[in-house]
Amino acid sequence: MTDQASTSPRASRPSLTPGMRSSSFLKEHQQYRPPQKPESHYGIDTVVEDLQTASTSQRRPSLFKGIPSPENPPKIVDSGVTHDLTHPNCTPRPGSYTDRLIATIFYKTNSPRASNAIRPPQSPPSQKGSQSSGGAADSSIPPTMAPSSSIESFPLEPPEAEPEPLDHLYGSYVSPMCITAFLSLMSTFPLPQGATEVTSSHRCLKLDASQEHRPVVVELTLCPAPSPDYLPLNDLRKHEAIYRFEREWNVDIALRRDTLARRYPRLVVFDMDSTLITQEVIDLLAATIKDPPDLAARVADITHRAMLGELEFDSAFRERVKLLTGLPETIFEELRPVLNVTNGVKPLLRALKKLGVKTAVLSGGFLPLTSWLAGQLGIDYAHANEVVIDPETRRLTGEVKGRIVGKERKRELLIEIAQKEGIALEQVVAVGDGANDLLMMDAAGLGVAWNAKPRVQMEASARLNGDSLLDLLYLFGFTDEEVQQLIA
Numbered sequence: 407m408t409d410q411a412s413t414s415p416r417a418s419r420p421s422l423t424p425g426m427r428s429s430s431f432l433k434e435h436q437q438y439r440p441p442q443k444p445e446s447h448y449g450i451d452t453v454v455e456d457l458q459t460a461s462t463s464q465r466r467p468s469l470f471k472g473i474p475s476p477e478n479p480p481k482i483v484d485s486g487v488t489h490d491l492t493h494p495n496c497t498p499r500p501g502s503y504t505d506r507l508i509a510t511i512f513y514k515t516n517s518p519r520a521s522n523a524i525r526p527p528q529s530p531p532s533q534k535g536s537q538s539s540g541g542a543a544d545s546s547i548p549p550t551m552a553p554s555s556s557i558e559s560f561p562l563e564p565p566e567a568e569p570e571p572l573d574h575l576y577g578s579y580v581s582p583m584c585i586t587a588f589l590s591l592m593s594t595f596p597l598p599q600g601a602t603e604v605t606s607s608h609r610c611l612k613l614d615a616s617q618e619h620r621p622v623v624v625e626l627t628l629c630p631a632p633s634p635d636y637l638p639l640n641d642l643r644k645h646e647a648i649y650r651f652e653r654e655w656n657v658d659i660a661l662r663r664d665t666l667a668r669r670y671p672r673l674v675v676f677d678m679d680s681t682l683i684t685q686e687v688i689d690l691l692a693a694t695i696k697d698p699p700d701l702a703a704r705v706a707d708i709t710h711r712a713m714l715g716e717l718e719f720d721s722a723f724r725e726r727v728k729l730l731t732g733l734p735e736t737i738f739e740e741l742r743p744v745l746n747v748t749n750g751v752k753p754l755l756r757a758l759k760k761l762g763v764k765t766a767v768l769s770g771g772f773l774p775l776t777s778w779l780a781g782q783l784g785i786d787y788a789h790a791n792e793v794v795i796d797p798e799t800r801r802l803t804g805e806v807k808g809r810i811v812g813k814e815r816k817r818e819l820l821i822e823i824a825q826k827e828g829i830a831l832e833q834v835v836a837v838g839d840g841a842n843d844l845l846m847m848d849a850a851g852l853g854v855a856w857n858a859k860p861r862v863q864m865e866a867s868a869r870l871n872g873d874s875l876l877d878l879l880y881l882f883g884f885t886d887e888e889v890q891q892l893i894a
Contacts, residue, residue, distance in 0.1 A: 506664035507631035513580050513622040514656050569654045579620035584655045595632035605629050612886040623880045660868035667832040667851050669883050675820050677838035678769035681856050684746045687771040688726050713840035713859050720810040731804035735795050738774040750874030755783050757892035766823050768816045770842055789819050817845040
């Protein structure tokens with residue numbers, strides 16, 4: 407009897423093993439039904455079963471089995487839709503902070519770069535006038551090469567040949583291969599202590615206007631950012647690997663921390679000459695003087711060298727103003743119709759005004775034209791140099807009133823305006839093109855080099871080399887659809 411009791415049916419009853427379990431409580435606990443029913447059986451059960459085999463049986467079962475864990479995250483798989491309910495890059499745990507790096511990639515569609523891996527033969531020596539500008543005209547070095555466009559300025563040896571332009575192979579836009587190559591490059595930099603891998607995501611901010619609609623501005627988010635102890639952000643921006651990548655793919659890359667200040671600027675400060683307008687005002691003034699005939703070229707040469715940082719701006723400005731002695735006071739009014747506003751400036755300022763962002767122009771030029779242009783564009787603050795006018799002849803005396811609005815003064819004015827408006831410097835953006843803009847760009851939370859000189863390209867926080875200053879909005883994370891709404 408004891409042996410029969412130990413081998414009772416209850417002891418050998420079958421049960422569901424963990425591998426046989428599904429995610430459905432009903433399926434696991436429903437009563438047993440025979441696989442087939444008699445043909446004479448009709449009723450609602452038959453109708454329901456027929457519907458299940460006809461439609462609902464096409465649904466794929468959930469892939470999730472067992473208890474949710476980091477190894478088995480909860481996942482919904484239904485009707486071709488897969489959604490993972492946990493995202494390691496979504497948000498940090500309470501009390502912790504994740505340092506994210508934002509890389510905005512701009513494809514330079516209007517400035518295709520031909521291969522120069524094999525350098526062309528040197529052109530014959532140019533005339534004296536072109537050599538005075540630094541030798542850029544008679545050198546095969548690209549104009550954005552840092553620290554100089556002159557081969558004589560390199561102390562050791564010429565730079566190595568530029569890499570092949572890969573956008574010619576993989577597409578004239580921010581291609582998937584471009585993004586993959588950039589992520590691979592960023593993975594070579596050391597991570598913060600305790601981090602083992604980098605997660606990334608991307609958004610296409612702008613598509614080109616062609617029928618292909620390829621992405622030309624892409625925002626990448628990398629988490630975590632490379633270790634600041636090993637490579638601070640300012641050094642990372644100037645890293646040779648980043649620079650060569652930009653040359654390979656014909657792109658500009660702006661690297662920024664993912665902070666509130668990045669998405670919500672409150673003050674944008676502009677340089678005027680070659681930034682808000684495409685010309686240099688002092689060169690326009692010099693061009694009106696016909697005697698001596700080479701005056702315009704001499705002034706333009708001094709301007710160019712000052713913007714490169716080869717000359718001290720304050721003394722160079724006084725020297726140029728001396729050359730303008732005798733011009734009539736009305737010359738500033740005569741130049742108003744000649745000023746050519748940079749493409750994208752008007753819609754950009756309209757968008758900034760809608761966002762409630764204050765604007766300012768800090769110019770190393772002349773106050774009469776700077777104030778007039780600020781009024782035309784709706785800019786809140788305008789500062790520039792005041793020239794002395796002879797009260798009897800109403801002509802320029804060649805002197806300047808007060809302090810020159812040079813690099814130090816621009817920085818002071820930026821800080822003064824920010825303090826007056828109660829704005830933190832982290833929420834200030836400064837845009838310029840010359841060496842006299844570097845100090846104000848350094849004081850701002852973001853300094854943007856706009857089609858700038860080589861030294862400025864390397865020193866600035868970000869650089870834009872497009873044909874529209876409206877591209878500035880993409881640095882704040884706006885998509886093209888949002889930009890269009892702002893400028894409407």
